[in-house]
Amino acid sequence: MDIAVVDRSAVSGNSTLHGAATGAKLIAFSLVLAAVVVSTNLFVVLTITIVLLAAVAALRLPARSMLPLAAYPAVFAAVFAFASAPDALAASLIIAKAVTAALASVTLMFTTPYPQVFAALQRVTPGLVGDTLLMTYRAIFILADKLGDLTRAVRLRSGLSTGHPVRAARATTRALGGLLLYSLDLAQREYDVLVLRGYSGRLRVALRPSRSRAADSAIIVVAFMLLCLAALWRIYWIRLISYSWILLAVALVGLGVALASRRRT
Amino acid sequence: MALRSQTPDHIHPDDPTAEEVVRISCVRHTYEDGTSVHLCGLDFVAHRGKRVAVLGPNGAGKTTMLYHILGLLKPQEGAVSVFGVSPAEQWATIRRRVGVMLQNVDEQIISPTVGDDVAFSPRQYGLPETEVRERVNRVLKLLGIEELADRVPHNLSGGEKRKVALAGALVMDPELLVLDEPFEGLDPTSRQGLLDLLEHLSHERGMTVVLTTHDIDAVPEFADYAYVLAPGGTIALRGTPAEVFANAKVLADGNIKPPILAELFSRLRERDASAPEMALTIEDAAEALEGWKRRSLLPETPQ
Amino acid sequence: MALRSQTPDHIHPDDPTAEEVVRISCVRHTYEDGTSVHLCGLDFVAHRGKRVAVLGPNGAGKTTMLYHILGLLKPQEGAVSVFGVSPAEQWATIRRRVGVMLQNVDEQIISPTVGDDVAFSPRQYGLPETEVRERVNRVLKLLGIEELADRVPHNLSGGEKRKVALAGALVMDPELLVLDEPFEGLDPTSRQGLLDLLEHLSHERGMTVVLTTHDIDAVPEFADYAYVLAPGGTIALRGTPAEVFANAKVLADGNIKPPILAELFSRLRERDASAPEMALTIEDAAEALEGWKRRSLLPETPQ
Amino acid sequence: MSHIHIPDGVLPVWLWLGGWVVAAAIVWLASARSGGVDVRRKVPLVGVMAALMLVAMSSEIVPIAYHINLTVVAGVLLGPQLSIVAAFVVQVVLALLGHGGVTVIGLNTLMTASEMLFGWMLFRGLITVLGPRRVGLASGVATVVTLALATTMLVGLVAVSGVGAATVRETGALDPQNLTFAAPFSDSIFSVGLFSGGERSSSPAVPVRRFATIVYTLGPLGWLIEALVTAAVLSYIARVRPSLIFEGALTPARQALPGDEHGRH
Numbered sequence A: 001m002d003i004a005v006v007d008r009s010a011v012s013g014n015s016t017l018h019g020a021a022t023g024a025k026l027i028a029f030s031l032v033l034a035a036v037v038v039s040t041n042l043f044v045v046l047t048i049t050i051v052l053l054a055a056v057a058a059l060r061l062p063a064r065s066m067l068p069l070a071a072y073p074a075v076f077a078a079v080f081a082f083a084s085a086p087d088a089l090a091a092s093l094i095i096a097k098a099v100t101a102a103l104a105s106v107t108l109m110f111t112t113p114y115p116q117v118f119a120a121l122q123r124v125t126p127g128l129v130g131d132t133l134l135m136t137y138r139a140i141f142i143l144a145d146k147l148g149d150l151t152r153a154v155r156l157r158s159g160l161s162t163g164h165p166v167r168a169a170r171a172t173t174r175a176l177g178g179l180l181l182y183s184l185d186l187a188q189r190e191y192d193v194l195v196l197r198g199y200s201g202r203l204r205v206a207l208r209p210s211r212s213r214a215a216d217s218a219i220i221v222v223a224f225m226l227l228c229l230a231a232l233w234r235i236y237w238i239r240l241i242s243y244s245w246i247l248l249a250v251a252l253v254g255l256g257v258a259l260a261s262r263r264r265t
Numbered sequence B, C: 001m002a003l004r005s006q007t008p009d010h011i012h013p014d015d016p017t018a019e020e021v022v023r024i025s026c027v028r029h030t031y032e033d034g035t036s037v038h039l040c041g042l043d044f045v046a047h048r049g050k051r052v053a054v055l056g057p058n059g060a061g062k063t064t065m066l067y068h069i070l071g072l073l074k075p076q077e078g079a080v081s082v083f084g085v086s087p088a089e090q091w092a093t094i095r096r097r098v099g100v101m102l103q104n105v106d107e108q109i110i111s112p113t114v115g116d117d118v119a120f121s122p123r124q125y126g127l128p129e130t131e132v133r134e135r136v137n138r139v140l141k142l143l144g145i146e147e148l149a150d151r152v153p154h155n156l157s158g159g160e161k162r163k164v165a166l167a168g169a170l171v172m173d174p175e176l177l178v179l180d181e182p183f184e185g186l187d188p189t190s191r192q193g194l195l196d197l198l199e200h201l202s203h204e205r206g207m208t209v210v211l212t213t214h215d216i217d218a219v220p221e222f223a224d225y226a227y228v229l230a231p232g233g234t235i236a237l238r239g240t241p242a243e244v245f246a247n248a249k250v251l252a253d254g255n256i257k258p259p260i261l262a263e264l265f266s267r268l269r270e271r272d273a274s275a276p277e278m279a280l281t282i283e284d285a286a287e288a289l290e291g292w293k294r295r296s297l298l299p300e301t302p303q
Numbered sequence D: 001m002s003h004i005h006i007p008d009g010v011l012p013v014w015l016w017l018g019g020w021v022v023a024a025a026i027v028w029l030a031s032a033r034s035g036g037v038d039v040r041r042k043v044p045l046v047g048v049m050a051a052l053m054l055v056a057m058s059s060e061i062v063p064i065a066y067h068i069n070l071t072v073v074a075g076v077l078l079g080p081q082l083s084i085v086a087a088f089v090v091q092v093v094l095a096l097l098g099h100g101g102v103t104v105i106g107l108n109t110l111m112t113a114s115e116m117l118f119g120w121m122l123f124r125g126l127i128t129v130l131g132p133r134r135v136g137l138a139s140g141v142a143t144v145v146t147l148a149l150a151t152t153m154l155v156g157l158v159a160v161s162g163v164g165a166a167t168v169r170e171t172g173a174l175d176p177q178n179l180t181f182a183a184p185f186s187d188s189i190f191s192v193g194l195f196s197g198g199e200r201s202s203s204p205a206v207p208v209r210r211f212a213t214i215v216y217t218l219g220p221l222g223w224l225i226e227a228l229v230t231a232a233v234l235s236y237i238a239r240v241r242p243s244l245i246f247e248g249a250l251t252p253a254r255q256a257l258p259g260d261e262h263g264r265h
């Protein structure tokens, strides 16, 4: 998980989503999240997943970097589901919800430079919470980067001893302890630098003008429709449950079209 | 307080009325693991418009000293004053006037593009966007890195990152520029460019520059004053570069080799007592050597 | 494969049978953002027991080149061979023979104390604990940092960290030492110490050293061969330091200033055509200059 | 332990809404009293700890259906005010990743935060009694006691809400009667919504007493693991970075690392 990959996609991409207003994307993101949260129907959640995937495909976002990141929570969700879900379907639902929420956030972060996102969030959260959210985001990447550096250093310098599992384990725990401390220092210094350079709890960013109002509205409308569907299926689920497959089928067709159009050009 | 002890030797030698921008008096910092840095001995003073180099062996306390100037560490003893205030307590009131580059530039890059990163401070200070753009373009041009503007800073090479960090430090036209080992990782041409730029900034705009460096050969060309830290942080020596490099004993204690030209001249003197006085820039050295040779020709009875 | 094109000019000039430890033939690496480094033009070769310096402007591709030698990047075109195998594919078989120091040493620290960090490789290779201790003590002493053994590496100063990283690279007595800008951040005495150490290691133990540096003045003293990368990665020049620094044009293209002494001599020549040939170490220079002056005295009718 | 994984729509409205209101109030309070530079300088620490708790809480040790929480570690390092903020941030992100619903964020924030506060208070108390050299012991004891208290709170919550205990995920919720893991969803909206009849008002599947038996007999295993991890992490930090743990009245006589006694002067 390399922050440079996220940053590069966010700033150098040229898709409709990249061009949309940050505000519109944040609203759409919240709507999609709400849809995932209220939904209790696996088919509905999968529909949202597929709509998001279709968007990724159609807009030519860097799926190769995004999908592993979005799938990362699936690992944890799967363990969670395995330990707690009564049956396979419920387990799939748990995993699908985690992955879909993650996919939505990844899509947002890959199409919007992070200062834009956090500047907006900090406007609506109490000071310390907004500040902490920003540093939590950075810290996740600091931890991941340091873990990457650590594994690279281990590979370069000798690898872990296969013949001496105890030594390897000892070295590993020590290294992780050091990693924690080092990440703390790094986060501290990063924050110090922010402050040295003028930050005082509120990021300020240049307004990114929206490329097209129509696209902004379209994004919000699609997200809102997803939320409506999710809500409908949640409220009238008894009547609608046998029609769930229709949603999925429509979404799949959409994905197919997106993939086909991508291949043609 | 130590701040008041303005002994005459701290008055600016050329201009007694020159404003003191930075003063450090006998500051001690003990890190948690017990390592103690005691910046004492002489006071460290930087006057407006002067370029001051801090030299010293690894681990002497140069970075620690700069952290005190930046208010990142709070003096446990002694006093630090920058623009007349204590930076640890009132950093917010002076930070607009100070530009910073830390030793490890990786830690200093904040934003996802070079352009945004350089624009970080002006935006935070609320300058209008057109002015932000204009400042960013100007400073990128000054450092010759316009073509990096849209790149992602994490992906740059070591030297490129350093230039980006420097651009971020310069963009607000600070009155005080604090640089920790700015020449490391720069190729010789960029290094020369930076030397020229710093000279220009301090002469034209009266910018005060405090930097640490191990690049001894650049010091005579760059610095108006040099301070030498001994291990443990003691400020052992102060003076113009020529004065400092004449003090071989303290330098040797401080793990500092004299510049190549200084060494060349002292070798020459060992071989031939008539060799000229030490010259520390290439131009002067060439002139001195040529003069030496010419003089030896003229009156056919020198020795 | 390009590896087979051993044109005569790659045979070791002094010793045609000398073993090639590293060879890079026309490697291209395109980073994800499209930045492309094409290490082509000449082949890069390092022979056993030789010290090879890689020079080039910021962003030329020096670090990229070392990453290929270390198998951290896989050539998308061309071939790399280290000890006769491809490092990207068979790193595990050769890593015991290779010692590494990266440009940003922070990325290289593994363990929470200096002693453990230096002991990391020998422990993982399963050496008995007494030998591990003995090796660690020896290498810490070699670098003069015994007193750091129990410190936490992240808390060290920049130069101290670099020495620790170097100790970690040397502790297994590697046959090939790969160093990315090892002199940056070191004080002049440590720098000189490192130069002497590298010379000792390559002469006594036949260690091959490949390093990148911007410290031009150290190159004549250090390197048996120097390679110059032009922007974009093109390997533009190869030769002994004297050969390389005589090639002003390519150097200027590569943002490389000649060493101070080289410049001094060319200034002297401009002023006085009788000035001596370029000398690149202080000793030689002093001798040449003194000779020049003396000669001008002797026959009273030189010009 | 530090939070409950309950999907939305299970808890009575008064409970979860009350949780939200109280949580919002204390988060607002914590954030409002944060103008000081000293608090702000700790934000990077909060960020790193939040990131670490996220990783820990979202990965589960399967055989005992338990995950490390690091709440006591974080509580000790952050102190009360920052703990509240960290707890809130962590719960928001966890909810987005599907660990429990959005409605329970309020309650979960309260639970996590109070666990961090308990841990912090107990640790401080024990350190004053045992002396600053017994960090490992103090933190181990503090962890066990804290978790026991938190478990009791959980039991109380279950009793109050009238929710089937099986919908509550907690430490080692292995059902000793049929040797299966307690299944939070078997009794709730997930299974019903997907496959069967209506959204029943969930009648407690397991009586509170039996739930308590399960938790108190099997929980201690989880507490022990957590205590070991906490003790290891905190003793390490106390050794290399004591100021993170000790400040003000707790400052111990300077502990030099071996080899540093002579310092460098």
Ligand SMILES: Nc1ncnc2c1ncn2[C@@H]1O[C@H](COP(=O)(O)OP(=O)(O)OP(=O)(O)O)[C@@H](O)[C@H]1O
Pocket (backbone or CB within 6 Å): B031, B032, B033, B035, B037, B056, B057, B058, B059, B060, B061, B062, B063, B064, B065, B103, C154, C155, C156, C157, C158, C159, C160, C185, C187, D264
């Ligand atoms: N965070 C820290 N914790 C403990 N000790 C530290 C810390 N930072 C620096 N030190 C120690 O303080 C002393 C001074 O360090 P400092 O970084 O100021 O040196 P420096 O003069 O900048 O050296 P260099 O030239 O190598 O950068 C060193 O002995 C170093 O090990």
Ligand SMILES: Nc1ncnc2c1ncn2[C@@H]1O[C@H](COP(=O)(O)OP(=O)(O)OP(=O)(O)O)[C@@H](O)[C@H]1O
Pocket (backbone or CB within 6 Å): B154, B155, B156, B157, B158, B159, B160, B185, C031, C032, C033, C035, C036, C037, C056, C057, C058, C059, C060, C061, C062, C063, C064, C065, C103
């Ligand atoms: N991870 C990366 N992603 C994208 N581009 C990169 C990456 N790493 C390096 N580059 C680019 O590749 C080129 C070569 O970089 P490299 O780090 O090899 O240069 P270098 O010669 O080591 O420079 P320096 O002297 O500044 O260290 C530069 O233009 C750099 O911006």
Ligand SMILES: [Mg+2]
Pocket (backbone or CB within 6 Å): B062, B063, B064, B103, B180, C157, C158, C159
């Ligand atoms: Mg330093």
Ligand SMILES: [Mg+2]
Pocket (backbone or CB within 6 Å): B157, B158, B159, C062, C063, C064, C103, C180
């Ligand atoms: Mg490099």
